[in-house]
Amino acid sequence: MNILEWNQLSITEQTQALRRPALAQGGREAQVADIIAKVRQGGDAALIELTRTLDRAERSTLQLSEQEIDEAADRVGTDLKAAIELAISNIETFHRAQLPTHIALDTSPGVRCELHFQPIEKVGLYVPGGSAPLVSTVMMLAIPARLAGCERVVLCSPPPINDAIVYTARRCGVDAIYTLGGAQAVAAMAYGSESVTKVDKIFGPGNAWVTEAKQQVSSDVNGAAIDMPAGPSEVLVIADDTADADFIASDLLSQAEHGPDSQVILVTPSNALADQVNAALEQQLAQLSRADIARQALSESRTFICDDLAQAVAISNAYAPEHLIVQTAEPRALLPDLKNAGSIFLGAWTPESVGDYASGTNHTLPTYGYSRTYSSLGLADYQRRFTVQELTPTGLRAIGPAVELLAATETLDAHKNAVSLRLAKLEKQA
Amino acid sequence: MNILEWNQLSITEQTQALRRPALAQGGREAQVADIIAKVRQGGDAALIELTRTLDRAERSTLQLSEQEIDEAADRVGTDLKAAIELAISNIETFHRAQLPTHIALDTSPGVRCELHFQPIEKVGLYVPGGSAPLVSTVMMLAIPARLAGCERVVLCSPPPINDAIVYTARRCGVDAIYTLGGAQAVAAMAYGSESVTKVDKIFGPGNAWVTEAKQQVSSDVNGAAIDMPAGPSEVLVIADDTADADFIASDLLSQAEHGPDSQVILVTPSNALADQVNAALEQQLAQLSRADIARQALSESRTFICDDLAQAVAISNAYAPEHLIVQTAEPRALLPDLKNAGSIFLGAWTPESVGDYASGTNHTLPTYGYSRTYSSLGLADYQRRFTVQELTPTGLRAIGPAVELLAATETLDAHKNAVSLRLAKLEKQA
Numbered sequence: 028m029n030i031l032e033w034n035q036l037s038i039t040e041q042t043q044a045l046r047r048p049a050l051a052q053g054g055r056e057a058q059v060a061d062i063i064a065k066v067r068q069g070g071d072a073a074l075i076e077l078t079r080t081l082d083r084a085e086r087s088t089l090q091l092s093e094q095e096i097d098e099a100a101d102r103v104g105t106d107l108k109a110a111i112e113l114a115i116s117n118i119e120t121f122h123r124a125q126l127p128t129h130i131a132l133d134t135s136p137g138v139r140c141e142l143h144f145q146p147i148e149k150v151g152l153y154v155p156g157g158s159a160p161l162v163s164t165v166m167m168l169a170i171p172a173r174l175a176g177c178e179r180v181v182l183c184s185p186p187p188i189n190d191a192i193v194y195t196a197r198r199c200g201v202d203a204i205y206t207l208g209g210a211q212a213v214a215a216m217a218y219g220s221e222s223v224t225k226v227d228k229i230f231g232p233g234n235a236w237v238t239e240a241k242q243q244v245s246s247d248v249n250g251a252a253i254d255m256p257a258g259p260s261e262v263l264v265i266a267d268d269t270a271d272a273d274f275i276a277s278d279l280l281s282q283a284e285h286g287p288d289s290q291v292i293l294v295t296p297s298n299a300l301a302d303q304v305n306a307a308l309e310q311q312l313a314q315l316s317r318a319d320i321a322r323q324a325l326s327e328s329r330t331f332i333c334d335d336l337a338q339a340v341a342i343s344n345a346y347a348p349e350h351l352i353v354q355t356a357e358p359r360a361l362l363p364d365l366k367n368a369g370s371i372f373l374g375a376w377t378p379e380s381v382g383d384y385a386s387g388t389n390h391t392l393p394t395y396g397y398s399r400t401y402s403s404l405g406l407a408d409y410q411r412r413f414t415v416q417e418l419t420p421t422g423l424r425a426i427g428p429a430v431e432l433l434a435a436t437e438t439l440d441a442h443k444n445a446v447s448l449r450l451a452k453l454e455k456q457a
Numbered sequence: 458m459n460i461l462e463w464n465q466l467s468i469t470e471q472t473q474a475l476r477r478p479a480l481a482q483g484g485r486e487a488q489v490a491d492i493i494a495k496v497r498q499g500g501d502a503a504l505i506e507l508t509r510t511l512d513r514a515e516r517s518t519l520q521l522s523e524q525e526i527d528e529a530a531d532r533v534g535t536d537l538k539a540a541i542e543l544a545i546s547n548i549e550t551f552h553r554a555q556l557p558t559h560i561a562l563d564t565s566p567g568v569r570c571e572l573h574f575q576p577i578e579k580v581g582l583y584v585p586g587g588s589a590p591l592v593s594t595v596m597m598l599a600i601p602a603r604l605a606g607c608e609r610v611v612l613c614s615p616p617p618i619n620d621a622i623v624y625t626a627r628r629c630g631v632d633a634i635y636t637l638g639g640a641q642a643v644a645a646m647a648y649g650s651e652s653v654t655k656v657d658k659i660f661g662p663g664n665a666w667v668t669e670a671k672q673q674v675s676s677d678v679n680g681a682a683i684d685m686p687a688g689p690s691e692v693l694v695i696a697d698d699t700a701d702a703d704f705i706a707s708d709l710l711s712q713a714e715h716g717p718d719s720q721v722i723l724v725t726p727s728n729a730l731a732d733q734v735n736a737a738l739e740q741q742l743a744q745l746s747r748a749d750i751a752r753q754a755l756s757e758s759r760t761f762i763c764d765d766l767a768q769a770v771a772i773s774n775a776y777a778p779e780h781l782i783v784q785t786a787e788p789r790a791l792l793p794d795l796k797n798a799g800s801i802f803l804g805a806w807t808p809e810s811v812g813d814y815a816s817g818t819n820h821t822l823p824t825y826g827y828s829r830t831y832s833s834l835g836l837a838d839y840q841r842r843f844t845v846q847e848l849t850p851t852g853l854r855a856i857g858p859a860v861e862l863l864a865a866t867e868t869l870d871a872h873k874n875a876v877s878l879r880l881a882k883l884e885k886q887a
Binding site: 110111113118121124162227228248274283311370376386388396397398399405420422428429439443445448449 | 537539540544546547550554555564565572575577588589591593621657678681682686701704710711713714744746747751789792796799800801802805807808811812813816818819825826828829832835837841842845846849850852856859860870872875876879882
């Protein structure tokens with residue numbers, strides 16, 4: 028990785044150095060809109076045809092049968108099932124702790140105000156296909172849906188759908204599994220078809236087609252809401268000279284192997300560590316099956332030498348990383364000052380991989396700088412909050428005159444009248 | 458209002474009857490993009506020029522001075538100040554109760570997982586101008602921002618900015634008030650200028666220009682996030698024959714006076730009540746200053762006669778109203794079955810106006826059917842959640858092998874290696 032002295036950079040160069048690569052956008056809008064239109068018009072027939080032409084898969088039905096699910100589950104090894112159980116247990120524990128408590132209080136005597144929580148009724152999960160069967164994505168998306176109480180949870184993944192994905196989906200309580208990928212899967216879940224349930228909200232990662240389709244259906248009120256904006260995965264590591272260079276290199280590579288557009292940043296006050304990490308990267312790269320991808324990602328990545336850990340924290344806050352790893356002598360001491368990160372990994376024994384799979388936290392995180400305003404995925408994303416109020420005559424008498432005056436100030440007569448009528452009625456009754 | 462028998466309608470007619478009017482969209486995209494580009498390039502000078510040409514206001518500075526704020530505050534009457542205090546007190550009480558509690562637990566021995574909450578650093582509030590000075594909007598947007606702990610809270614409202622808005626903004630702890638309106642105000646807050654703070658998230662209602670500008674800046678990662686999608690205000694009332702027709706008419710008119718595109722729906726099993734409400738509407742309309750607006754809105758509105766309250770609940774759930782008023786003999790009995798509403802008002806003494814101003818709940822609510830997936834505005838919208846994890850050697854030994862197997866299944870070698878390296882090191886140390 029390129030090593031840069033932070034303080035040698037001008038403000039403009041610093042900003043430039045923290046800039047993310049431009050997202051490969053454009054050109055797909057019309058094609059995705061066309062796929063969505065086809066699905067809305069043609070339903071299952073269009074989906075089967077799109078799957079044939081785009082995914083080169085021949086299927087007469089989209090939903091996996093119970094028998095297909097059984098057979099897939101039988102083919103999953105016992106060891107993998109045990110690993111999945113352990114991950115599920117931790118993810119469930121952490122997400123169950125996020126179940127909200129209703130709020131109910133009187134803001135004034137006789138003025139009852141309540142905050143209620145309700146599951147989003149129907150949710151759709153998208154699990155990408157390709158070379159890596161993303162079992163972890165199934166767990167991260169489906170477990171909070173079930174804990175939140177969603178009535179129907181469906182999942183789409185492109186053909187050929189992996190056995191472990193099928194097994195995990197069933198284990199996590201998914202109601203229906205469809206062999207559908209790309210923009211057509213998103214369209215099917217957003218608008219429904221003869222065999223695919225129309226859902227209220229769509230969750231999950233995907234390629235540029237999926238991302239564009241999620242964008243389009245979420246800007247249509249008759250489509251579906253989506254979890255969060257997408258972007259390439261990224262990690263920032265803050266380390267001091269007590270850190271283990273091999274560990275850091277392995278964490279950087281965990282990110283770099285995701286794709287050539289993954290971003291990887293190391294911030295350290297230690298020149299020696301920066302050099303050691305670069306040496307360790309070369310050594311470890313030699314043994315990786317995805318070395319080419321990782322090498323491409325690293326070629327765009329940077330190490331910043333900073334003055335001290337306070338400056339490292341400032342750089343991280345400015346970048347707002349998806350994953351933030353802190354490998355310093357006292358990692359927790361930095362926590363109060365760390366802002367704008369999706370998930371934080373403290374100390375030498377907490378590689379990013381544990382959060383990706385099994386610590387219990389969710390690996391669906393805001394990336395591309397969105398961690399300034401967006402949250403890591405949690406139970407709250409599968410529920411909605413609404414308020415309830417109920418006034419007694421005493422309550423209305425207490426706040427009614429203030430409401431009348433405020434409504435009059437805003438020149439909203441009818442708002443005022445709705446109170447005045449009732450106060451007059453109470454007067455008569457008294 | 459048109460009275461329709463629900464069960465006389467075909468499924469298609471029912472769907473049609475609950476359809477919202479199409480949003481007046483299109484045509485503004487290019488003009489708004491042009492305004493945003495001007496603001497980004499020209500900063501304060503462009504903002505002053507846009508304010509001169511679009512708002513016909515001559516100002517050499519955009520931010521109100523302390524003296525201007527003092528003078529405006531002095532002009533606000535004592536009675537209005539008292540009403541504002543009462544509303545603030547209730548709104549603060551309800552929103553303070555929403556302050557979240559951090560979560561920290563061990564999902565497995567030695568595997569610590571935490572959920573932290575953090576205020577969004579800088580937020581911008583938009584308060585529309587026009588004939589009605591929306592004092593209540595200032596309170597609803599600014600109070601949760603301050604309680605959430607946002608570091609900087611700024612507010613834009615078009616010139617001439619109303620004294621009561623200025624007073625309330627200061628009273629609610631807004632740091633800077635700018636006399637800026639429309640798309641240029643949104644652009645200024647999203648990208649910043651010499652005198653306007655760039656913010657992370659923009660809150661508040663607005664006309665079609667503001668809405669389009671919010672949409673555009675929120676789809677740019679370098680812009681700003683926004684609170685929720687916009688749409689015309691709406692109310693649905695469920696009432697039985699115990700309800701007071703005058704009260705219901707006044708509640709329907711409170712909604713109808715907002716604008717000609719406001720939607721108003723009454724659902725009742727009682728034919729007699731439907732007729733009484735229509736009579737009461739005519740009577741009350743005669744006395745309203747905004748009667749023309751309300752009449753236009755009512756011409757598009759409908760009363761549905763249903764079989765019973767269970768069917769009324771089903772109709773409401775299908776429509777997913779912003780405001781839902783329940784005026785029945787036992788309103789709370791329906792609550793467990795009511796889904797998809799922004800805010801619910803129970804019983805005869807709870808007109809919508811109390812929630813609009815002073816009960817304590819937030820009046821910023823998902824409309825246009827978005828209440829299926831979006832929440833009423835709350836403290837949570839001014840904060841972000843992120844996770845933290847920290848493993849001890851014991852913790853890593855416990856879950857490490859499962860992580861290795863899951864990573865291998867997903868063909869992510871480097872993810873696996875980040876754990877293997879550490880487990881090997883622990884082995885050596887032991």
